[in-house]
Amino acid sequence: MPAVPFEYHAPATLSEALELLQAHAGDAKPLAGGQSLVPMLTLRLARPAVVVDLHRLHELEEVRRDNGVLEIGALARHRALERGEGLLSACPLLQEAAPLIGNVRVRTLGTLGGSLAHADPAAELPAVVRALDGTLVLRSLRGERAVPAQDFFVGILTTALQPDELLIAVRLPIFGPGVGCAVEEFSRRAGDFAIVASVAVVELDPAGRVARARVALAGVGPTPQRLAGAEEALVGVQPSAETFRKALAGRPLEIEPESDIHASAAYRHHLARVLTARALERASAAAGRPIR
Amino acid sequence: MTELSIVFTLNGERREIRAPAHHTLLHVLRDGLGAVEVKEGCGEGVCGTCTVLLDGEPVSSCLVLAGRVAGRDVTTIRGLGNGETLHPLQEEFVAHGGAQCGFCTPGMILTAYAFLREHPHPTRADIRRAIAGNLCRCTGYTKIIDAIAAAADRETRPRG
Numbered sequence: 001m002p003a004v005p006f007e008y009h010a011p012a013t014l015s016e017a018l019e020l021l022q023a024h025a026g027d028a029k030p031l032a033g034g035q036s037l038v039p040m041l042t043l044r045l046a047r048p049a050v051v052v053d054l055h056r057l058h059e060l061e062e063v064r065r066d067n068g069v070l071e072i073g074a075l076a077r078h079r080a081l082e083r084g085e086g087l088l089s090a091c092p093l094l095q096e097a098a099p100l101i102g103n104v105r106v107r108t109l110g111t112l113g114g115s116l117a118h119a120d121p122a123a124e125l126p127a128v129v130r131a132l133d134g135t136l137v138l139r140s141l142r143g144e145r146a147v148p149a150q151d152f153f154v155g156i157l158t159t160a161l162q163p164d165e166l167l168i169a170v171r172l173p174i175f176g177p178g179v180g181c182a183v184e185e186f187s188r189r190a191g192d193f194a195i196v197a198s199v200a201v202v203e204l205d206p207a208g209r210v211a212r213a214r215v216a217l218a219g220v221g222p223t224p225q226r227l228a229g230a231e232e233a234l235v236g237v238q239p240s241a242e243t244f245r246k247a248l249a250g251r252p253l254e255i256e257p258e259s260d261i262h263a264s265a266a267y268r269h270h271l272a273r274v275l276t277a278r279a280l281e282r283a284s285a286a287a288g289r290p291i292r
Numbered sequence: 293m294t295e296l297s298i299v300f301t302l303n304g305e306r307r308e309i310r311a312p313a314h315h316t317l318l319h320v321l322r323d324g325l326g327a328v329e330v331k332e333g334c335g336e337g338v339c340g341t342c343t344v345l346l347d348g349e350p351v352s353s354c355l356v357l358a359g360r361v362a363g364r365d366v367t368t369i370r371g372l373g374n375g376e377t378l379h380p381l382q383e384e385f386v387a388h389g390g391a392q393c394g395f396c397t398p399g400m401i402l403t404a405y406a407f408l409r410e411h412p413h414p415t416r417a418d419i420r421r422a423i424a425g426n427l428c429r430c431t432g433y434t435k436i437i438d439a440i441a442a443a444a445d446r447e448t449r450p451r452g
């Protein structure tokens with residue numbers, strides 16, 4: 001079934017796009033890679049009066065590196081992340097997470113910014129950006145603001161973006177030696193959204209113990225969830241499958257997953273523990289290796 | 293509603309078409325240009341039957357709005373052979389029984405084509421991962437994997 005007809009614009013510049021969003025605030029939907037929005041249009045789950053197609057804004061595909069920060073344009077494609085094209089190779093976690101997204105066709109067109117702005121609670125990239133304490137750059141004709149990932153994700157498919165705002169870039173830290181990252185997920189079939197995904201970032205001290213750990217989970221709540229308490233409990237742990245399992249087993253995880261058609265809350269709890277221990281173990285191993 | 297005038301290249305030929313902006317590339321190809329070799333399956337980007345190459349990369353034509361192909365190259369399964377001879381992948385699908393009802397075959401072969409160009413020496417596990425997004429309800433996949441593996445061997449074997 002075709003989508004409900006809409007007014008269509010494909011602006012050539014960012015300012016033109018922002019003008020359109022402001023002029024049609026509330027009625028317009030920006031279109032990035034279209035791998036979530038187009039099915040929502042054709043299933044008629046979304047019926048915007050105006051679609052602002054961003055595909056001509058090549059300036060939003062650019063990637064910059066500045067003083068330990070990687071700034072990735074919102075229209076960087078999943079395939080570019082997966083291949084670690086150009087400067088993107090500075091964030092190996094993206095190379096590890098991107099192949100888990102959808103199928104190859106979704107990754108050809110789907111974008112980093114589109115995934116974050118869509119904010120599916122089971123999507124990988126929101127959890128990755130949350131684990132990395134990334135910053136999202138939002139722009140409107142009113143100005144630009146930088147929003148930390150923890151404030152950006154508000155609820156299921158809901159973000160801090162205002163109707164006239166566009167997510168234009170994401171800033172992620174570039175780590176040196178001694179920091180490792182990993183993502184582990186379980187899904188029933190290849191290409192499905194994760195039932196649970198766990199993203200771990202581990203920094204080791206010179207003695208090889210955990211100096212700092214960050215864990216973000218997808219699929220266990222309305223937004224990607226950080227495990228602040230567990231992260232604290234992991235400090236000082238000598239990395240091994242056993243010690244991580246013990247550190248996580250001794251305490252309730254700070255998540256409240258719900259039961260749904262895909263999995264029960266208890267099963268999601270179980271997955272969260274198992275996958276987090278595995279992610280921590282692999283992140284620690286990566287932290288111990290010299291970085292290219 | 294916005295009506296668009298779109299110029300793009302389909303299998304090497306320049307095409308010009310008018311289409312409503314809310315239509316997809318799949319509509320344009322099948323209903324507008326009669327390119328019925330592109331099959332419509334789920335219509336949600338999951339099954340892979342409507343796969344075409346957009347500037348050489350596989351996409352779900354059901355998830356590309358018509359206006360997005362302006363100025364770009366679209367390749368369907370007809371774009372692989374030359375009309376007289378089959379592409380090696382097509383020949384191996386025939387030789388190995390990789391096509392039964394044939395509905396998934398265009399998407400399957402185009403996906404394999406793009407994959408082999410990037411990974412000329414794949415393992416069977418690589419091939420399985422590469423076609424994970426293309427559903428086939430007849431073959432059980434084994435013969436499809438055989439066909440892709442045979443095409444890869446052929447392409448990389450020195451010709452004498």
